[in-house]
Amino acid sequence: MSTDERIKKITDIIIEWTKQKAEDGKIEFDETFSTNDTIRYRTKEMTKRFPDNPKEGKGWSLGYLKPYPHYFYEIECMSTTLRLKLAFHANDIMPITTKNKCNSIMEKYMNHPLKKDEFKGTLYRIPCIFSCDINERVNENDIRNEMDKLYYQMMGYESCILNNISEE
Numbered sequence: 001m002s003t004d005e006r007i008k009k010i011t012d013i014i015i016e017w018t019k020q021k022a023e024d025g026k027i028e029f030d031e032t033f034s035t036n037d038t039i040r041y042r043t044k045e046m047t048k049r050f051p052d053n054p055k056e057g058k059g060w061s062l063g064y065l066k067p068y069p070h071y072f073y074e075i076e077c078m079s080t081t082l083r084l085k086l087a088f089h090a091n092d093i094m095p096i097t098t099k100n101k102c103n104s105i106m107e108k109y110m111n112h113p114l115k116k117d118e119f120k121g122t123l124y125r126i127p128c129i130f131s132c133d134i135n136e137r138v139n140e141n142d143i144r145n146e147m148d149k150l151y152y153q154m155m156g157y158e159s160c161i162l163n164n165i166s167e168e
Contacts, residue, residue, distance in 0.1 A: 003079050006138060007037050011077045013143045014039055018075070021151070030072065039075045046071055046158060049165055050088075050098055070098060073154065075147070082143075083131040084150040086157065101165055108164060130154055 001009070011034075018039055022029040028047065030040040050070045076083040088102050130153045132146045 001138075004036070007077050007079065009138055010082075010134070010143055011035075011037055011039065013138075013140050014075055014077060014082075014147060017144050017147045027073075037077045040072045041075075042069060042072055043155075043158065045162055049101060049162060070102065075150075080135050081131055081133055082146055082150060083129055084154050085129045086154065104165065105161060130157075 015034060018027065018029045018041055021027045022041070027041040027043055030042065033040045047069075052069050071086065071088045074085045074087060076085065088105065130150050132150060134143065134146060
């Protein structure tokens, strides 16, 4: 099996895993953004704290969206590695409270507060990446188990972020 075929097969398994998590109410799967090696989703708790921008504008790489999000989780399938990232987007960020929350996360978790002019252009920062090696595995159960591990690691990280934000 070629590397492209392998990645496609693993990505298909991850899409099914993501759809199941969405059906279980644990995540919000972004079906509009699925490529041969990348899947995006969001969670209800993070969306409550980082609501979508209600105005029309450029969101992520999808062109014009209404409304568009200020964060997402992204699962990236590489040849022998799965990576789960949390990313924040600051393009035309609204309201000011959301902007301040994003800035707080950048400062606390990345030691990089966003500068005033950084909010003017498209920008995203990734404060967290969890990864696992999948080596030669393409077995559906193995991939699902690894995704569960990554998911629970990220949920712990999310919980930490949300607790710190609520204390402010």
